[in-house]
Amino acid sequence: MMNPAMRVTADEERVVRAWSVLGQVLDPEVPALSVCDLGIVRDVRPQGDGVEVVLTPTYSGCPATEVIERSVVEAIELAGLGPVTVTLQRAPAWTTDWISDEGRRKLREYGIAPPSGSAAVAAEQPIRILRREPALECPRCGSVNTERLSAFGSTACKALYRCIACKEPFEYFKPI
Numbered sequence: 001m002m003n004p005a006m007r008v009t010a011d012e013e014r015v016v017r018a019w020s021v022l023g024q025v026l027d028p029e030v031p032a033l034s035v036c037d038l039g040i041v042r043d044v045r046p047q048g049d050g051v052e053v054v055l056t057p058t059y060s061g062c063p064a065t066e067v068i069e070r071s072v073v074e075a076i077e078l079a080g081l082g083p084v085t086v087t088l089q090r091a092p093a094w095t096t097d098w099i100s101d102e103g104r105r106k107l108r109e110y111g112i113a114p115p116s117g118s119a120a121v122a123a124e125q126p127i128r129i130l131r132r133e134p135a136l137e138c139p140r141c142g143s144v145n146t147e148r149l150s151a152f153g154s155t156a157c158k159a160l161y162r163c164i165a166c167k168e169p170f171e172y173f174k175p176i
C-alpha cells in the first residue's frame with residue numbers, strides 16, 4: 001500500500017510537471033505565447049493517476065479553444081502525465097489582464113503590441129481613458145506615433161496599426 005505522504009508527493013510532482021508541459025503548449029493564433037503566458041490555464045489538479053486542467057477560453061468568438069484543448073490533452077498524454085481531463089471554466093471571463101509579463105515581452109518580440117490592461121490604463125494613464133483609442137507603442141521601435149489602419153487584424157482579437165516613425169505595420173492585441 002502506498003504511503004499517503006508519498007501519494008501527495010507524486011501528485012504534486014505530476015502537477016509541477018504538467019505546468020511545465022503546458023508552458024510549451026503554444027496558442028494557435030499567437031504562436032509566440034504559451035497557454036500559460038496567455039493566462040488561460042487557471043488550475044492544474046491531481047486527478048486519479050493523471051491531472052485535471054482547468055482552462056478559461058479567451059474570446060468566445062475565437063475558434064481556437066478546441067485546438068487549444070486538443071493540444072493540451074496531447075501534450076499531457078505525450079509527457080506520460082495522463083489521463084487528462086480538461087474542464088472549461090467560463091466565469092470569471094478571461095481578460096487580457098491575465099497575460100503574464102513574460103507573455104507581454106514575447107508579444108513585443110513577435111511584433112505585436114501587447115494589450116494595455118484596463119486596470120493599468122486607469123491607474124497610469126488617466127487622460128487616455130477619455131480617448132477611444134490609446135496611443136500605442138510600436139513593438140519594433142517604441143514610437144507612440146502610430147495610427148490604426150483597421151479594427152481587425154489577422155484575427156478578430158487583434159487590430160491592425162501602422163507606426164508612422166518606422167513605417168512598419170503591426171498588430172495590436174486588443175484588451176478585453
Ligand SMILES: [Zn+2]
Pocket residue numbers: 138139140141142143163164165166167168
Ligand atoms: Zn515603429
